[in-house]
Amino acid sequence: MSHTDLKDAPLQRKNYTGYKSFQYLEAGVDYKVFPLSPELNRVPSRRPEVTPEQEARVRRIFEQHPIISLHDHCFVCPENLEDIFEFRRHGRDFTGYEGLSVSGLDAVFDNLMNGTAMITSRGGWKWDDIIYDLGMRLSDIAHQDMVKLALTTEDILSAKQNGQIAFVVSIEGAAMIENELDRLDILYGLGVRCLGIAYSEGNQLGGGLKEPNDGGLTIFGRQAVRRMNKLGIAIDVSHSGDRTSLDTIEVSEKPVFITHAGARALWNSNRLKPDDVIKACAEKGGVIGIEAAPHTTLTQKHPRHNLDSFMEHFEYCANLVGIEHVAFGPDVLFGDHVGLHHVFANALSIGASRGQLAYEEVEYVDGIENPAEAFPNIVRWLVKHGYSDEDIAKVVGGNILRVLKEVWYK
Template sequence: MTDLKDPQTTQPPVQQVPMQKKNYSGYKSFSYLEAGKDYPDWPLTPELNRVPSRAPEVTPEQEGRVRRLFQEELMISLHDHCFVAPQDLSRFLEFRRWGRDFTGYEGLSMSGLDAVFDNLMNGTAMITSRGGWKWDDTIFDLGMRLSDIAHQEMVMHCKTTEDIVSAKKNGQIAFIVSLEGAAMIENELDRLDILYGLGVRCMGIAYSEGNALGAGLKEPRDGGLTVFGRQAVRRMNQLGIAIDVSHSGDQTALDTIEVSEKPIFITHAGARALWNSNRLKPDDVIRACADKGGVIGIEAAPHTTLTEKHPRHSLESFMEHFEYCVDLVGIDHVAFGPDVLFGDHVGLHHALSEALSIGASRGHLQYEEVEYVDGIESPAEAFPNIVRWLVKHDYSDADIAKAVGGNVMRVLKEAWYR
């Protein structure tokens, strides 16, 4: 574990200043109800400066350029979980079974984001089961989250690309409902229509465990996309649901890319060539995705995007995966899906190691466990520090604009109905 007394990590955290002015009124999740009466009053993690995570050192001129880019360009996170975790993770499953995801509105107001693909509780929405990924739980989770969002003005439920543009113009953040796997549709194709009607705009094929559509990354053998999976891909194309293969097995991912008439996403992954983890994608999958016009989002969840050069997970190892993918397929096909949250992400992985298939995705790999990913610890700091890093490393405005939002928008204009 990281020693928080290490002088490298004890310097005062950067005082965060909003990258863009957002219409944040101070609203806290479910404050239209009475905590302790209508639902348990869970002590939650602070949304800002939870740990002394460090920003890249930039000059005042570079910081000025960073802030100009946030004002001028669309900032879209391809994958995050913008909830606030409870302080006591030993009670996390009990917390989850109440079905209330507390959105980090204050943290998001500092993030500079114009849009975020938020993936809800996904398989951890174990309201009615211990296995997760149930239809009733997904609908409960979705409805509860959107009920909370409907009671404030800064975050808006996004359904179209026009909503993303409007959100930036109006000081809002477009909330794009995403699901990391499709197990909950079982063998019911029309459930995709229902999810679309309820506002889901991005869906994964499988989350680690195989399902009726295809194999996840933890399966010992990957038989590829099933006949039903091919029907589901076609229906998602017809509806306008963007497709994600981040947690799918390699052959299932390749089949999905081939079958889909629209470009797809690898919303949150990295390059297996840099770190031999099933959780990351081999070159042939990344190339196939790009060849069909798709985009890979680089992820930063703890202990995913490590490298031999940077075996201690940080912003530097994360950005090494970004540069590798840019060299492999070009700047037009790489974006950012940090996959971060507000709270102790490492502790959450320990609490939910089986449900999140942590062991299966990392296998035999040995690495130094950190307590947090320095420089990219939460949604509040992720994109500001990513853009600082890009500016510091002399990326052009045009290339930064593509990576932080332009590439995602290009795919959405093809993959979504409108």
């Protein structure tokens, strides 16, 4: 195979048969059709230039080691974002199976679209909306064979062996449980295996990152953390306030994830974590996943968001707490992510994720624009910059698996 052919070949062969979401139904009869964004090559996003020898090494890494995204949204946006509110009210998210089939991923922590699940409300994060969103997505996944629901670490490992992708159901905030602790058991029973404390806005558990005063984890929040420990739900503090994050890490008997963030030391934004929170997470055995959603992991050296600014956050965190405590949670999707942020600016607390330093808005994050290209380009970057196979294996999946074996029930 020539170098050109090798570059364009899938990194791992997945059992993709061409299935499209909800094809078990009749389009236009059972549901309204919205034209969707392309899953591949929507924009001219660039990959790192590597030699044929380096590309061959990249492919060996994908073949030999579990590749896990700690945070993504593998759904496909409508092509016309003016349709997005009606699209969301129908509650039918389309998974990007074609894009995932060439992503190289063996497992993905998929966070659905709960913050924009507005089937029964205009504000989102209601219990009925969350259950509707979750059930509809899992119904679609149950009608195909490439993506499988992951409930255990063994599910992740077997997915790799079988040419599948393990789908780890994650939810970014716990507002919908209100003051009902047993709703955590219900979510676990429905397949949820990772849950955030708060999504930017404060709730019954604790403070979100956009609140002017973060009072920390509440008494109920402490009870919820202990219940999640008992159930085997991984805890995420990505969108929690600093005090709430530190309290959660302290109270939890198990390691905690920061599934998608970066270092505030590199960019002054509440959406990123200060050194003390990153260190506390690592000292408890946890992992921080580096975030790539538009205009988050910027740096003063790279104020235009791209793969290099994203990887600067990775290297900073790895130097701060050790490579054993860093992974990747790109937080990307299929479609116009920047446009989606404009439409949902309030619902997604976009203002809180904008740093206080000047930067140039981009149309897309070059090099890490969607789930199909994220991990291939991350590994190419790591190979090109001299990281060992052992360290690459840790950050693209090994570190996450280590935590899950301690946190999950099995």
